Amino acid sequence: MKVFKTLERQKLQNLFLLFVAGLSFWLSLTALLPVLPSYIKVMSAGERSLTFALGSWNTSLLLSVQSQVGFVMGCFAIGLLMFRSSLGQMADRRGRKIVVLIGTIVSGIAPFGYLYFHSIPGLMALRAFHGISIAAFTTGYSAWVVDLSPAKQRGELISYMSLVIPVGMALGPMVGGYVAEAAGYTTVFVLSGIAGILAFVLASQVGETPKLETKVARDSALRPKKLLQRLKHPALLTPTSVMLCVGLIFGTLISFLPLFIEEIQLDLNVGLFYAVAAIASFISRVLTGRASDRYGRGIFISGSLVCYGISMVLLSYAQSPQAFLIAAFFEGAGAGTIVPMAIALMSDRSAIDERGLVYSICIGGFDLGMAIAGPILGFLAEPIGYRNLYFLSAILAAIALLVFISRINKDFLSSWRFATGRGQDFYALKT
Incomplete structure (x- = not known):
């Protein structure tokens, strides 16, 4: 971790505080993962009718337990x-800290x-509110880390700072699962809340980074101000589409794995x-960060999608704990690679004064996948x-890989070369 030795003391201190805050945040979030699907199932109490009311208007939906779990988790x-x-x-506009x-x-x-x-309707509303937490934290955290990172070591530092996710994923679900068994749901919710307050x-x-000027802003392919113009640009549309598929996969995993x-x-x-999965994620982040600065982001994103595909195939056939844990390792390796690599890729393609919005659009693809995975696939779970x-x-993982290797650069050949680690990113800004 030589990159940390090159940083100023103030930057190093800020990164340390930010890392510990991130760890507390992810512990708060992931402690609920093994608990909520079962809790929602208990709250549904076998009811298959979900009623929504607004003033004099009301309607009822006949839903399976799986669908109700999917709806709540998807919210x-x-x-x-x-x-x-x-x-x-x-x-x-206002800085990373407030977000x-x-x-x-x-x-x-x-x-x-x-x-x-x-x-169930109350839990759906609460889950939607809870979703604001990750929308704010991950956007601000990612942009803040990049602001503090030397350009030539960006991938390495992003990977190290993103280790809060696998460490949180390793500890949070285990703590949440065991505490729920020993002391019940209430204790898990209280501990999760305390961890979130500690993160705050x-x-x-952490000291706010000063507003920085950039000399390459005018060269950004994503400079158009209108949101639709940005989203339609291949530099952003393709990675966003890939993250949509990944979000669908991850949403399916967390919504239905306990059941x-x-x-x-x-x-x-x-x-x-x-x-x-978290251990595998930890390993992949440590190994791929520095390597991506040397060999490019493409080959590692391709590899992560292959890992996701292998994991899901294994889960579809798994019969033993060992098979599930092997699937978990591949899923963790995929998740641990694609998230920091997607952030690094969009950092390469955007100027400092547009990174927050660009991140939010790209990772928004992942959000959308998570949003629709529970409700849509919940309907399919029973039949x-x-x-x-x-x-x-x-x-879905295979589709994401096909899109990535054929559309991530300006044409098919350059996309294929970038996705296999043999070509440059056409849309990356010169630094």
């Missing part, structure tokens, strides 16, 4: 989708809401699955079964 991404873009623009603070305070408040909302306190101590394990009566704590859901996820 998390509604907050992401509604606020990601505006929070990205806020990060560019990070918004994310952490929501992560501290929302878990306590699960103690008071016991209806730590983030408030899948429960259905086949497998003796496996779902927290262990997330822990193995086709969980195994086939994960096989469909493997097909």
Whole structure:
């Protein structure tokens, strides 16, 4: 980790505080992963009718338990989708710190809401509110880290700072799962809220980076001011489409994995699955960060999509705890690579005064995938079964890989070369 030795003391201190705040944030978030699907199932109490009312208007939907779980879990991404873009623009205009603070305070408040909302519509609204936390935190955190990173070591530093995710994923689900078994849901929600509040306190101590000028802003392919113009540009549309597929896969995984394990009566704590995935994510981030600065982002994004495909195929056939844990390792390797590489790729392609918005659009693809994975695939879970859901996820990974290797650069040949580590990124800014 020689990159840290080259940084000024103040930057190093800010990065350390930001890292610990990020760790607390992800612990707060991931402690709920093994708990919420089962909690939602209990709250549904076998009811298959979900009623919505607004004034004199009301309607009822006849839903399976799987669909209700999918709806509630998917609502998390509604907050992401509604606020990601505006929070990205806020990060560019008003600074990264205020956006990070918004994310952490929501992560501290929302878990306590699960103690008071016991209806499915109430939980859906709470999940949407909780989604604001990750929309704010990840956008502000990513842009803040890049602001503090030397351009030639950007991929390496992003990878190291993004280790808060696998470490949080390793500890949070295990803690959440074991605490739920030993002390019940209430204790898990309280601990999650406390971790979120701690993240807020730590983030408030980080010094805001000064407004920086950039000499390459005029060269950015994403310079058009209108949101639709940005989204339609291949430099942003292709990675956003890839992240949409990844979001669908990840949304399916977190929404239905605990129920899948429960259905086949497998003796496996779902927290262990997330822990193995987190270990793989940790390893992949450490290994790929510096390498991507040398060999480019493309080959590592391609590899991550292959890992996702392998993981989902394994899950669709898995019968034993060992098979699930092997699938977890591949999923973690894929997730641990694609997230920092997508951030690094968009950092390469955008100027400093547009990064917040560009990140929010690209990662918004992931958000949308998560939002629709639960409700849409929840309808399919009952008729086709969980195994086939994960096989469909493997097909999504293959589609994402095909899109990436054919559309990520200016034409098919240059895209193929970049995706296999043998060509440059046509849309990257000169530094």
